[in-house]
Amino acid sequence: MFCPKCGTELADGANFCPDCGTPDNANTTVAVNKPVNKIILYVCVIFAAIFIPLGAVGILDRGINGVSFLFLIIGIACASIADNLWKRTNVKK
Ligand SMILES: [Zn+2]
Numbered sequence: 433m434f435c436p437k438c439g440t441e442l443a444d445g446a447n448f449c450p451d452c453g454t455p456d457n458a459n460t461t462v463a464v465n466k467p468v469n470k471i472i473l474y475v476c477v478i479f480a481a482i483f484i485p486l487g488a489v490g491i492l493d494r495g496i497n498g499v500s501f502l503f504l505i506i507g508i509a510c511a512s513i514a515d516n517l518w519k520r521t522n523v524k525k
Contacts, residue, residue: 435451435452435454436454437454438451438454469517469520469521470521473517475510476511476514476517479507479510480508480510480511480514482507483510484504484507486500486503487500487501487504487505488504490503490504491504
């Protein structure tokens with residue numbers, strides 16, 4: 433593999449570029465983290481898509497009660513986590 437910054441060929445398992453000192457693990461760390469972040473992102477989006485309508489319908493149907501309010505809070509929390517992850521994965525690109 434080659435240094436992403438200067439193009440010097442790197443030895444297998446090298447942590448730093450011998451030429452410019454760019455840490456080689458920056459790329460591999462992103463590559464490892466990205467799929468995990470995306471799975472959490474999708475799970476949060478799905479949770480938000482399920483719990484927000486569920487809570488909203490419950491509140492509209494039966495008025496504000498504990499379970500519906502909890503569903504709505506969980507949904508909004510998941511939506512904000514998904515929003516954060518979405519921004520972070522976009523910044524990393
Ligand atoms: Zn380099």
